[in-house]
Amino acid sequence: MRRAFIxxxxxxxxxxxxxxxxxxxxxxxxxxxxxxxxxxxYYNIGISEAAMIGxxxxxxxxxxxxxxxxxxxxxxxxxxxxxxxxxCYQNLPVKLVGVxxxxxxxxxxxxxxxxxxxxxxxxxxxxxxICPGGPIETKKAVEESMKxxxxxxxxxxxxxxxxxxxxxxxxxxxxxxxxxxxxEGVALVxxxxxxxxxxxxxxxxxxxxxxxxxxxxxxxxxxDRELIADLSQSCFLIAxxxxxxxxxxxxxxxxxxxxxxDLPVRLVKFAIPDVYAPVVxxxxxxxxxxxxxxxxxxxxxxxxxx
Amino acid sequence: MEKISTEIRxxxxxxxxxxxxxxxxxxxxxxxxxxxFKIMNIPSPDDPDRDRFILSKGHATSAWYTTLAKKxxxxxxxxxxxxDDGGQLYGHPVRGGVPGVEASTGSLGHGINIGIGMAxxxxxxxxxxxxxxxxxxxxxxxxSVWEGAMLASRLKLDNLVAIIDANKLQxxxxxxxxxxxxxxxxxxxxxxxxxxxxxxxxxxxxxxTFHEVPFKSGCPSVVIAHTIKCKxxxxxxxxxxxxxxSVPKDKVEQYVKELDEER
Numbered sequence: 001m002r003r004a005f006i007x008x009x010x011x012x013x014x015x016x017x018x019x020x021x022x023x024x025x026x027x028x029x030x031x032x033x034x035x036x037x038x039x040x041x042y043y044n045i046g047i048s049e050a051a052m053i054g055x056x057x058x059x060x061x062x063x064x065x066x067x068x069x070x071x072x073x074x075x076x077x078x079x080x081x082x083x084x085x086x087x088c089y090q091n092l093p094v095k096l097v098g099v100x101x102x103x104x105x106x107x108x109x110x111x112x113x114x115x116x117x118x119x120x121x122x123x124x125x126x127x128x129x130i131c132p133g134g135p136i137e138t139k140k141a142v143e144e145s146m147k148x149x150x151x152x153x154x155x156x157x158x159x160x161x162x163x164x165x166x167x168x169x170x171x172x173x174x175x176x177x178x179x180x181x182x183x184e185g186v187a188l189v190x191x192x193x194x195x196x197x198x199x200x201x202x203x204x205x206x207x208x209x210x211x212x213x214x215x216x217x218x219x220x221x222x223x224d225r226e227l228i229a230d231l232s233q234s235c236f237l238i239a240x241x242x243x244x245x246x247x248x249x250x251x252x253x254x255x256x257x258x259x260x261x262d263l264p265v266r267l268v269k270f271a272i273p274d275v276y277a278p279v280v281x282x283x284x285x286x287x288x289x290x291x292x293x294x295x296x297x298x299x300x301x302x303x304x305x306x
Numbered sequence: 307m308e309k310i311s312t313e314i315r316x317x318x319x320x321x322x323x324x325x326x327x328x329x330x331x332x333x334x335x336x337x338x339x340x341x342x343f344k345i346m347n348i349p350s351p352d353d354p355d356r357d358r359f360i361l362s363k364g365h366a367t368s369a370w371y372t373t374l375a376k377k378x379x380x381x382x383x384x385x386x387x388x389x390d391d392g393g394q395l396y397g398h399p400v401r402g403g404v405p406g407v408e409a410s411t412g413s414l415g416h417g418i419n420i421g422i423g424m425a426x427x428x429x430x431x432x433x434x435x436x437x438x439x440x441x442x443x444x445x446x447x448x449x450s451v452w453e454g455a456m457l458a459s460r461l462k463l464d465n466l467v468a469i470i471d472a473n474k475l476q477x478x479x480x481x482x483x484x485x486x487x488x489x490x491x492x493x494x495x496x497x498x499x500x501x502x503x504x505x506x507x508x509x510x511x512x513x514x515t516f517h518e519v520p521f522k523s524g525c526p527s528v529v530i531a532h533t534i535k536c537k538x539x540x541x542x543x544x545x546x547x548x549x550x551x552s553v554p555k556d557k558v559e560q561y562v563k564e565l566d567e568e569r
Contacts, residue, residue: 039349041430041431043426043461045457046456046457047462047517048454048456048457050415050419050449050450050453051422051450051453051454051457052419053419054416054418054419054422054423054450054454055419055420055422055426056422057419057420057423058419058422058423058424058425058426058427059410059422059423059424059427060423061408061409061424062423062424062427062431063403063427064355065425067470072476081413082416082419082450085411085412085413085416086410086416086419086420089400089401089410090409090410092364115511123391129487135446176393225447235307292513
């Protein structure tokens with residue numbers, strides 16, 4: 001996903017002489033090409049995230065389009081108040097790009113896990129929250145983010161993420177979920193790196209005669225209310241899947257819509273149960289701890305239904 | 307010039323019958339007067355080549371609003387609505403809230419980094435406007451200030467000017483009693499800035515100093531302006547209580563009279 005991001009950014013920077021990229025000293029082996037080709041528009045600000053956000057605001061206030069790149073906790077939490085005031089209060093078109101969704105940096109420990117980012121970014125007025133489900137959606141998300149007049153947060157993985165799309169030519173609109181496959185009865189609504197998990201779980205369910213809809217809800221804010229209402233017509237159960245804390249993420253966003261619109265559908269949340277990972281683990285290992293693998297999703301859905 | 311500062315101070319006495327930060331506003335009036343009426347080139351608040359000013363110590367915004375109104379960027383009557391429900395004038399500045407307010411501030415330690423972004427854009431675009439960022443001396447306790455201080459010198463932003471309103475008082479006490487970092491000249495120098503210290507109420511000295519910017523080619527400049535909190539109101543001068551207290555109704559006439567006499 002990092003590769004998809006930077007390749008897209010290189011194309012955009014070629015066309016837009018006002019496009020800047022700032023990094024907080026991360027992105028080794030990823031950002032060098034940008035630095036080489038656009039040296040006057042690339043700044044490694046250093047390990048100074050608060051300053052980096054302020055600088056991005058000042059550049060945006062001077063007509064620049066700014067992408068700010070670093071690891072999720074350092075671009076959302078370390079400098080949260082700068083994001084809040086400098087970017088959101090002032091409503092500036094700065095794009096925060098966070099690398100390492102969920103447990104991507106599993107063995108690095110909870111300092112590097114990204115499990116609260118969606119919740120806190122969602123809570124900021126003017127902020128758009130985009131969690132692409134793989135490299136193809138990443139390219140589209142970065143391109144579409146250029147149209148936004150306010151700030152956005154783009155949540156990426158690292159490398160080797162699976163894609164659920166057969167072609168790179170997908171229709172992608174910020175605020176509109178993508179139906180990855182059609183079905184009925186059950187809807188698996190996933191975001192970010194849980195989209196491929198949802199697709200695999202759907203394969204397993206299909207063998208049992210259950211034919212779920214699979215949705216990539218790449219934009220968590222604003223969430224696609226229309227699609228959720230639409231799903232409630234054909235499904236009796238919506239399961240949300242996210243590698244994120246159970247509080248404040250996709251499940252909460254979807255749950256709000258179900259309650260507010262009084263939709264006749266059950267909600268099951270697959271998420272992290274409000275804890276920091278208590279043991280050392282790779283991404284795969286930690287997913288297993290919290291019931292986030294395709295097999296575990298399959299079993300729980302089956303139990304919910306029967 | 308002195309007359310403009312007195313007019314601004316008299317207006318602040320009236321405005322501050324409600325709300326706090328009277329003293330914080332009074333201490334920066336001369337700096338603002340000199341910048342807006344002698345130094346900065348701002349043909350209109352949205353001119354792309356205008357000099358930029360950021361009030362990083364946003365709590366003193368009443369002085370900024372008043373200066374902008376005196377400059378003619380919006381009608382002075384709007385000042386009468388300071389802190390009024392449904393109005394435009396919050397107790398901390400909001401970008402675009404009234405013409406001339408460049409940045410939303412109020413949480414300390416933000417202005418310098420926004421200023422760096424603006425100065426960097428100017429440098430890269432070959433524009434010769436300057437960016438002035440006014441901070442408080444207590445504000446220097448924010449770590450983000452020093453993130454910016456080290457960044458600005460690395461980027462060689464000699465179009466960036468930081469001004470420290472050194473009134474020596476903060477929320478609870480004298481700055482030196484809360485956090486004794488009084489050698490801040492040395493700290494700025496260590497971070498690669500060129501420092502000049504001035505009497506922050508002496509218009510001539512302020513003007514001459516700002517005309518020397520950049521103090522050295524390729525380096526950011528910092529002006530440490532020694533000021534008196536609540537300058538112009540003898541019985542509240544140099545008292546940290548002026549950070550909080552409003553002007554009592556029965557004192558307005560006296561304070562205004564004293565300001566006229568001082569001039």
